[in-house]
Amino acid sequence: MSSRQFAMVAGEASGDLLASLLIDGLKPRWPDASLVGIGGPQMLARGFESWWPQEKLAVRGYIEVLRHYAEIAGIRRHLRARLLREWPQLFIGVDAPDFNLDLEAALRGRGIRTVHFVCPSIWAWRADRIEKIRAAADHVLCIFPFEPALLAEQGVSASYVGHPLANVIPMEVDRRAARRALDLDEDRPVVALLPGSRRxxxxYLATRFFAAAARMRRSQPELQFVAPIIPSLRAEAEALLAASEMAGAIRLVDGRSHQVLASCDVTLIASGTATLEAALFKRPMVIAYNMNRVSWHLMHRQQLQPWVGLPNILCSDFVVPELLQEAATPQALADATLAWLDAPDRVAALRQRFTQLHGELLRDTPTLCADAIEKVLQA
Structure with missing residues (x-):
């Protein structure tokens, strides 16, 4: 096996973006390296060889994972066996801790060096994961500045590399140009609906979001609605929209979530990485989440902070509303979203806070990742 093979697993759309930026740091440093494992379209565009479709791992919540457990466990078992045969110089698990940490521990136990990119949210919930991280990773690449110190206290080697999204998203964006690119009216307000990247x-969320949009349109008929959808989920999204009051009134676009966020005045958005993207676009938002009740109960019991959305966690305050589980009714979602359109001073203050946050997260992430990985390889 070539000493220039790096193996990676990125389990969902946000991981694909993170991993693609990591690859941007690896390729100049090791131009002859082959990159293999499981990844998405942005990784593939950079020459990555994916042995399984990334969508196979894009499952969230205890009950949902249980339903797909046999298939996911089979993929991990076959992937582990193949990696032990091929023996890459390094394995990099990109987020997806439920899949990657056990895989990393097995590989590291056999002598393969491992890096985990994105510290699991031990500061938010599931503090018990620290034992798994210690066993799994030779080094952790952290995307939030307070994480390396927390890991160091637990004996885990880590580096702050900045948040890759802070480099991808510019400090200022041209809202009107984004609207033109999406064929939206430049002079009418835009509401972006982002119900998530997983099936x-x-x-759980699209029907609620579409019903909320119907209520918003009844209140303010001039509103425009646009929703970016993962292409593999488009048929399902179209069916849900066709069954709603908003059939024909919401523009569904394949991907292009950044362009959609650039175009909007406010976004109704699923909790997850997309909320941080919205913050970096300096957009007001309403964060929502709804999932299987049993999954919600189990996750909620382990929550360590009062906030769920990343913008609120990073600002240590409820700077944007969170409507979760039973609270995420169509009427509540509509009311909270419309409230932003009637509060320009509140929007201006939020924009200032998000600009400050952007600066805190802005680093040369690809280079810092490559620097840290080089030290792991030389250890």
Missing amino acids: SELR
């Missing part, structure tokens, strides 16, 4: 999220 389970779409199933």
Whole structure:
């Protein structure tokens, strides 16, 4: 096996973006390296060889994972066996801790060096994961500045590399140009609907979001609605929209979530990485989440902070509303979203806070990742 093979697993759309930026740091440093494992379209565009479709791992929530457990466990078992045969110089698990940490521990136990990119949210919930991290990773690449110190206290080597999204998203964006690119009216307000990148999220949130949009349109008929959808979920999204009051009134676009966020005045958005993207676009938002009741109960019991959305966690305050589980009714979602359109001073203050946050997260992430990985390889 070539000493220049790096293996990676990125389990969902946000991980694909993170991993693609990591690859941007690896390729100049090791131009002859082959990159293999499981990844998405942005990784593939950079020459990555994916042995399984990334969508196979994009499952969230205890009950949802249980339903797909046999298939996911089979993929991990076959992937582990193949990696032990091929013996890559390094394995990098990109987020997806439920899949990657056990895999990393097995590989590291056999002598393969491992890096985990994105510290699991031990500061938010599931503090018990620290033992798994210690066993799994030779080094952790952290995307939030307070994380390396927390890990160091637990004996885990880590580096702050900045948040990759802070480099991808510019400090200022041209809202009108984004609207033109999406064929939206430049002079009418835009509401972006982002119900999530997983099939389970779409199933639990899209109908609520579409019903909320109907209520918003009744209150303010001039509103425009646009929703970016993962292409593999488009048929399901179209069926849900066709069954709603908003059939024909919401523009569904394949991907292009950044362009959609750039275009909007406010977004109704599923909790997850997309909320941080919205913050970096300096957009007001309403964060929502709804999932299987049993999954919610189990996750909620382990929550360590009062906030769920990343913008609120990073600002240590409820700077944007969170409507979760039973609270995420169509009427409540509509009211909270419309409230932003009637509060320009509140929007201006939020924009200032998000600009400050953007600066805190802005680093040369690809280079810092490559620097840290080089030290791991030389250890």
